[in-house]
Amino acid sequence: MSALPPGYRTVAVPADRLAEFRTTDQLAFAVVPDPEVEESLPFPIPPDRTMAVEAPDGTFAAVHGSYEFAMPVPGGGTVPCAGLTWVAVRPDQRRRGLLRAMIATHLERSLERGEPVSALFAAEAAIYGRFGYGSAADDVRLTLPRGAALRPVPGSDALTVHLERVDPDRHADLVEDLGRRAGAGRPGWMPRGAAPLRVRAVADPSAWRQGFEPLLLATVREGQEVRGLALLARKEAWGEAGPDYTVRVRLAAALDAAATHRLWTFLLDLDLTTRVETPMLPVDDPLLHLLVNPRPVQRRTSDNLWVRLLDLPAALTARRYAAPLDVVLDVTDELLPQNAGRWRVAVDGTGAADVARTTAEADVRLDVRELGALYLGGRSATALASAGLLAGEVPALDRVTAAFASSRAPVCPWIF
Numbered sequence: 001m002s003a004l005p006p007g008y009r010t011v012a013v014p015a016d017r018l019a020e021f022r023t024t025d026q027l028a029f030a031v032v033p034d035p036e037v038e039e040s041l042p043f044p045i046p047p048d049r050t051m052a053v054e055a056p057d058g059t060f061a062a063v064h065g066s067y068e069f070a071m072p073v074p075g076g077g078t079v080p081c082a083g084l085t086w087v088a089v090r091p092d093q094r095r096r097g098l099l100r101a102m103i104a105t106h107l108e109r110s111l112e113r114g115e116p117v118s119a120l121f122a123a124e125a126a127i128y129g130r131f132g133y134g135s136a137a138d139d140v141r142l143t144l145p146r147g148a149a150l151r152p153v154p155g156s157d158a159l160t161v162h163l164e165r166v167d168p169d170r171h172a173d174l175v176e177d178l179g180r181r182a183g184a185g186r187p188g189w190m191p192r193g194a195a196p197l198r199v200r201a202v203a204d205p206s207a208w209r210q211g212f213e214p215l216l217l218a219t220v221r222e223g224q225e226v227r228g229l230a231l232l233a234r235k236e237a238w239g240e241a242g243p244d245y246t247v248r249v250r251l252a253a254a255l256d257a258a259a260t261h262r263l264w265t266f267l268l269d270l271d272l273t274t275r276v277e278t279p280m281l282p283v284d285d286p287l288l289h290l291l292v293n294p295r296p297v298q299r300r301t302s303d304n305l306w307v308r309l310l311d312l313p314a315a316l317t318a319r320r321y322a323a324p325l326d327v328v329l330d331v332t333d334e335l336l337p338q339n340a341g342r343w344r345v346a347v348d349g350t351g352a353a354d355v356a357r358t359t360a361e362a363d364v365r366l367d368v369r370e371l372g373a374l375y376l377g378g379r380s381a382t383a384l385a386s387a388g389l390l391a392g393e394v395p396a397l398d399r400v401t402a403a404f405a406s407s408r409a410p411v412c413p414w415i416f
Contacts, residue, residue, distance in 0.1 A: 003097075003101065004053065004097070004098070004101045005096050005097065005098075006056075007055070007056030008053055008054065008055060008056065008061065008096075008098070008101075009053070009054050010051065010052075010053055010054075010101070010102075010105050011051070011052055011053075011054050012048070012050065012051060012052075013047075013050040013051060013052050013060075013063070015047065017052075017060070018043055018050070020059070020060050021050060021052060021060065021063050021086075022038065023060075024052070024060045024061075024062070024063045024088055024090055025063055025086055025088040027088075027090055027091065028088035028089055028090060028091065029088060029123075034205065034207040036205045036206065036207060037205045037207055037208075040203070040205060041196075041199065041200055041203050041205070042195070042196035042199060042200075043196065044067075044194070044196040044197055044200060045065035045066070045067070045085065045086060046065075046067070046068065046194070049065050049066045049067070049068070050063075050065045051063065051064055051065060051102070051105060051106075051109075052064075053098050053101065053102060055093065060090075061089065061090055061093040061096075061098055062088060062089040062090065062093060062098040062099065062102055063086060063087075063088050064084065064085070064086060064087045064088070064102045064105075064106060065084075065085050065086045066082045066083055066084050066085060066106060066109075066110065066118075067082070067083035067085060067193075067194070067197070067416060068080075068082070068083075068113075068115075068193070068194075069081040069082070069083045069119070069190050069191075069193065070191065070193070071117060071119060071187075071188065071190055072183070072184075072185070072186060072187050072188060072189050072190070073187050073318055073319035073320075073375070073376065074187050074319045074320055074321070074322070074376065074377045074404075074405075074406040075319055075320020075321070075351055076185055076320070077318060077319065077320065078318075079116060079117050079315060079318035079319065080113075080114060080115040080116065080117070081115060081117045081118065081119050081190075082106065082109075082110035082113070082115040082117070082118040082119075082310075083118070083119055083120065083190070083416050084106055084118055084119070084120040085120065085121075085416050087099070087102065087120075087123075099127075100131070103131045103335070104335065106118065107308075107310055107335060107336060110310055111310050111311060115310065116309070116310050116311035116312075116314035116315040116318065117307060117308070117309060117310060117311075117315050117318075117375070118133075118307070118308040118310055119136075119188075119190075119305050119306065119307050119308070119412075120133065120305075120306050120308075120416075121304070121305070121306070121412075121415045121416060122303065122306050125303055128306050128308075129369055131308070131335060132308045132309075132333060132334070132335055132336070132367070132368045132369050132372065133306040133307065133308040133369065133372055134306065134307055134308070134368075134369040134370055134371065134372030134373030134374070134375075134379075135303045135306055135373055135379075136188070136304075136305050136306060136307040136372060136373050136374075136375055136376045136378055136379065136410060137187075137188050137303075137304040137305040137376055137378045137409070137410040137411050137412070138283050138301050138302065138303060138304055138378065138409075138411070139280035139281060139282065139283070139301070139302055139304040139411050139413075140280075140281050140282075140283050140285070140288070140299055140300065140301045140302075141277070141278055141279070141280060141281065141299070141300045141302070142276075142277075142278040142281070142287070142288075142297050142298065142299055143275055143276070143277050143278075143297070143298040144268060144275065144276045144278070144291075144296075144297050145274070145275060145276075145296055145297075146268060146269065146270070146273045146274055146275065146276065147268060147269060148268050148276075148291060148292075148293070148296070148297065149291075149292040149293065150261055150264060150265060150268075150290040150291060150292065151289075151290050151291075151292055152261075153257045153258050153260070153261035153290070154258065155258035156258045156259075156261040156262045156265065157262075158222070158258075159220050159221065159222055159227060159258060159259060159262040160220070160221050160222075161218055161219070161220055161221070161262065161263070161266045162218070162219050162221060163216055163217070163218050164216065164217055165214060165215070165216060165217070166202050166204055166214070166215040166216065166217045166231065168199055168202045168203060168204075171202050171217055172198045172199055172201065172202050173198065174226065174229070175198075175201055175202055175217075175229065175231070175251065176191070176192055176198045176201065178226060178228070178229050178253050178255070179191075179251065179253045179413065181255060182228075182253035182254055182255055183253070183413065185408060186282065186408045186409075186410065186411065187319075187376040187377055187378070187406050187408065187410035188304070188305045188376050188378075188410035188411055188412045189410075189411065189412060189413065190412045190414070190416070192414070197416070201251070201414065202215070202217075202231065209233065210235075211235050211236075212233035212234065212235045212246075212248055213233050213234050213235070213236075214233070215231055215232075215233050215250070216231070216232050216233060216234075217229060217230070217231060218230045218232060218263065218266060218267070220254065220259045220262045220263045220266075227254065227255050227256065227258075227259035228252075228253060228254030228255060228259035228260065228262065228263040229251075229252075229253060229254075229263070230249050230250075230251065230252040230253075230263055230267060231249070231250040231251040231252075232247055232248065232249045232250065232267065233247075233248055233250070234246065234247050234248075234270065234272075234273065235248065236272075243271075243272035243273070243274070244274045245270075245272045245273040245274060246273065246274065246275050246276075246277060247267060247270055247273050247275070247276040247277065248277045249267060249276065249277060249278050249279050250279055251279050251413065251414070252264075252267075252278065252279060252281075253413075254286075257286060260286045260287065260290070261290060264287055264290070279413065280302075280304065280411065280412075280413055280414075280415075281411070281413075282408070282409045282410070282411040283301065283409045283411070284408065284409040304410075304411050304412055305376065305410065305411070305412050306372070307372040307373070307375050307376060308368070308369075308372050309339065309368055309371055309372050309375065310336060310339075311339075312331065312333075312338075312339040312343065312355070312368070312371070313343070313355040313356070315375065316343075316345060316353055316355045317352070317353050317354070317355050319353075319375070320350075320351035320352060320353075321347040321351045321352075321353060321403040321404065322351070322377075322402060322403055322404070322405045322406070322407070323347070323399070323402040323403045323405075324347050324348065324349060324403070325345060325346070325347040325353075325399055325400065325402075325403035326344070326345075326346050326347070327344070327345050327363045327364060327396055327399060327400055327403075328342055328343070328344050328345075328358055328360050328361065328362050328363045328364075329342070329343045329344075329345060329362065329363070329364050329365075329366065329371070330342050330362035330364070330365040330366070331343060331366060331367070331368055331371060332366075332367045332368065333367070333368040336368070339368055340368075341357065342357065342358050342359065342360065342362055343355055343356070343357060343358065344356050344357075344358040344360065347403055362392075363392055363393070363396035364381065364390060364391070364392035364396055364397065364400055365390060365391045365392065366381075366384075366389070366390035366391070367389075367390075370384055370389050370390045374400070374404045375404075376406060376410035377404055377405050377406025377410060378406065378409055378410040379404075380401045380405075381397045381400040381401045381404065382394075382397045382398060382401045383401075385397050
């Protein structure tokens with residue numbers, strides 16, 4: 001798919017070269033090394049998924065890795081997914097095709113492992129579209145004034161809130177389990193799975209705090225049962241009018257409306273505070289609907305997951321569809337030509353799809369990038385066509401839009 005320059009080669013990273021892997025990544029992203037972080041936190045990428053490009057002198061010129069995920073998809077199922085991560089090219093090794101070669105390696109290895117889909121968070125949004133990744137989800141972050149009023153929810157007042165310092169040994173599994181249950185049925189809501197990722201979710205090295213206090217855990221309970229939780233920290237500040245603290249919420253999850261209401265009622269009314277910063281939320285998060293007055297709230301919407309289909313028929317049959325469909329897609333794919341060509345997608349009344357090669361006339365013509373954007377149900381084929389990014393007659397586009405849609409907005413609540 002893409003050859004390396006003469007003298008360069010792709011290598012698996014052995015355990016005794018992980019420090020060099022880290023150094024290469026830090027140099028690319030201008031990250032200041034911190035011994036506390038490196039010594040106290042487990043390296044998150046599995047050994048068999050940690051890769052590098054070696055320069056002619058034997059040093060690492062570029063690195064990448066991937067996680068093994070079971071990505072939730074529309075309809076309640078999951079699909080094996082390669083989560084591309086830690087992609088970095090040394091500044092003095094750029095413009096040599098190393099990134100393209102690493103992407104080719106990642107796609108090839110993922111297919112060999114039986115992963116029909118890949119996903120990532122893009123450090124720079126302009127990069128990954130040219131490799132077939134489509135922007136498939138958005139998230140929203142809010143800055144709310146203290147005391148922002150919420151509409152009442154029955155049962156909220158009967159719940160209690162408990163606040164304590166985070167203890168990774170006691171809380172890592174609780175946070176993962178509650179988060180997984182809270183996101184059940186939401187496309188893209190990736191469980192962390194592996195122990196190193198669960199540990200990092202509740203880790204609190206001083207280098208990460210940026211002046212905030214040590215991490216706190218707030219749990220919403222019904223008796224002893226935890227129904228919601230948040231990881232949060234406050235930052236002390238004083239202005240002419242008095243205390244001007246900020247509350248930063250790293251993670252928030254709740255199992256139902258009452259727990260959501262009780263959790264945010266607590267977070268929005270902490271003493272000494274002026275503002276509350278939320279974590280990444282889905283664009284249809286319940287908090288957005290509970291606000292009595294949304295106008296003073298600052299909102300920042302950003303791209304979330306980028307998705308790339310590696311095995312087109314396997315990926316499309318792994319999810320369910322919201323409406324019957326019988327359509328022929330004419331797909332282009334520069335890097336994986338086995339995905340290119342005409343595919344008939346026939347969806348029955350149960351939402352299951354049959355995907356097969358066909359010579360029939362195409363109804364919709366699109367690149368694999370746009371198919372990835374549609375995959376989690378957070379994008380509209382009609383909207384993409386209006387931007388000139390795919391082509392087809394309006395009735396066919398409307399059918400594809402209706403069938404691919406998800407009743408819950410896709411999102412991944414943490415960056416990998």
